[in-house]
Amino acid sequence: MPRQRLTLPRIAAFKPKSEGFLWDEDAPQLAVRVRASGSKSFIFQSGLGYRDIRITIGSVDAWTIEAAREEARRYQRMIDEGKDPRDVLRQEVEARKVDEAARQAAADIEKEELRRQAVTVGEAWAAYVAARSHKWGDSHKRDHEKAILPGGERITRGRKKGQGEYSLPGMVHSLLLEPLKDLTPERVTIWMQENNARGATEAAKNFRLLRAFLNWCAERPEYVGVVRPDACTTSEVKDHVKAVKAKGDSLQREQLALWFEHVRQLGNPVHAAYLQAALLTGARREELTGLRWEDVDFQWKSLTIRDKVEGQRVIPLTPYVAALLAALPRRTVIRDGEKISLPWVFSSPSAASGRLQEPLKPHKNAMAAAGLPPFSLHDLRRSFGTLAEWVECPVGVVAQIQGHKPSALAEKHYRRRPLDLLRMWHVKIEAWILEQAGIQQPGEDQAPGLRVVG
Known part of the structure; x- marks a missing residue:
């Protein structure tokens, strides 16, 4: 067929009985191909050396005529530079995949960092107990369980003088929902002041549990950069911890x-x-x-x-x-x-x-x-x-x-x-x-x- 300037009415009216091509007058390498099924698409056709090159640009429903012309001209410029457009297109696809993978990796890293920064004391405490409790005795295990109890249970036996009817929460329980990154020396100092009001000896015991927990977190890669290793080591915090004295009670x-x-x-x-x-x-x-x-x-x-x-x-x-x-x-x-x-x-x-x-x-x-x-x-x-x-x-x-x-x-x-x-x-x-x-x-x-x- 003679070349014609492609327009939407001409493309719509082009209905060959079998496969046919409607070539563009403005872009010689561009044509509309109609298959026997009736589907229509823009194609580019040219030659490089002794090789014929045909590339499907896309459906006429998805591409505008001017966009298809510009794409055909781009392919032709590649040929003029001695490049096979098909190789260039494959390289572009690979480059897009690499870029997408890099963007996805960056997004995953950012998501993981947000998750790390949002990890709570309770989540890290559970991981700590699961990783270390097999090395503890029964008494030490009970100390960690008691430290995070929510309290509120009716005391039916062993009630001490002046003690309320219901049990108090464990001393570490108030920290469980807080982000691990917020466990700063200032926060631990306030926590110690609150617990000292309940009992300085018990508060010192729970402080040692918390300190061991934070030391473990500081060694774990998943908490590095999140946990504050100095949260329990500053002088301000230590000033609120009751010194442990050796017990000397025994039968004479x-x-x-x-x-x-x-x-x-x-x-x-x-x-x-x-x-x-x-x-x-x-x-x-x-x-x-x-x-x-x-x-x-x-x-x-x-x-x-x-x-x-x-x-x-x-x-x-x-x-x-x-x-x-x-x-x-x-x-x-x-x-x-x-x-x-x-x-x-x-x-x-x-x-x-x-x-x-x-x-x-x-x-x-x-x-x-x-x-x-x-x-x-x-x-x-x-x-x-x-x-x-x-x-x-x-x-x-x-x-x-x-x-x-x-x-x-x-x-x-x-x-x-x-x-x-x-x-x-x-x-x-x-x-x-x-x-x-x-x-x-x-x-x-x-x-x-x-x-x-x-």
Whole structure:
């Protein structure tokens, strides 16, 4: 067909019976191609060297005639420069993909940075506990759980004098919804002032939990640049933290007779046995409440203690403690119609766990009746270590019995005392404590029956 200047009416009227081309007069390389299906599109056709080049520009519905002409002229300029427009177009597509990928990456980075900047203390705290709690003991885990409790629960037991009917939120709870980036020294100072009003000792404890949490965050790449590592280290903050003083409460030699007298008079034999075993083994509170019958070896006179340092340790079963444990009942309970034997040495059928849960209250009652200071259960552990010095027991022996970490290089790498050596010293310690209390220590082959001396 002869060339004609392309116009919309001419393009609309061009309806060949089969595929056909309507060439433009103004742009010689531009044409409208009509397929057999009736679809119409602008095409560019030219040659480079000995090669024919045909490129579809686009649908006549999407492109204006002038835009198609300009595109055809652009392709022709490429050919005049010795370039194949198809190669140029592929390069342009790749360049657009690279640009789009770069823009998307920048957008993702910006989005991630916004997310990092918006992360709350509560979100980071949950990640911290999940990452570190496997290395903590039960008590330390409970401290972290207590720190973020929302409070508002009715207090049904253990209510202190002056305490309200409902529990208060944990001291860290007020920070959970705040952005981690806003935990500045100024904010921590205000937080400490608020918590000191509730109790300086408890506030100092929660401060140490918060400080360890922030130190962990400062080492994590996802929180670098968000967390303030100095939030707990400025002098302004430290001025509001109560100094930790070493506790020195322990039973004195002169108090032993009175202590044993009133503890042994407790109405519950499990309570009485537990408290005496706590003093005579120096074990931690949860280590004894979690003692199972399978951990007690009466034949070879040993106790397997599940501890938080080594996982477990084996200590001697001294004569008096052996008699105490042998006298305890081995209880069974009915649950879901089935008779179950409780595995716990210090069992409690009324407790959901089946074992002793709160030995502190009977101890306080005994101390009040005896007129002694209100020693804590940890004071009994401290008393064991202190009283052991009266028999000039090596410090390393006491540490190994109590499950303390070795404090010296030689103790850490070269001293691992066998059970029989520990037993020799442990029996001496028990005998001396019982002597001060006016109680005769049973012999190795003596039956569990005991009697008070003098």
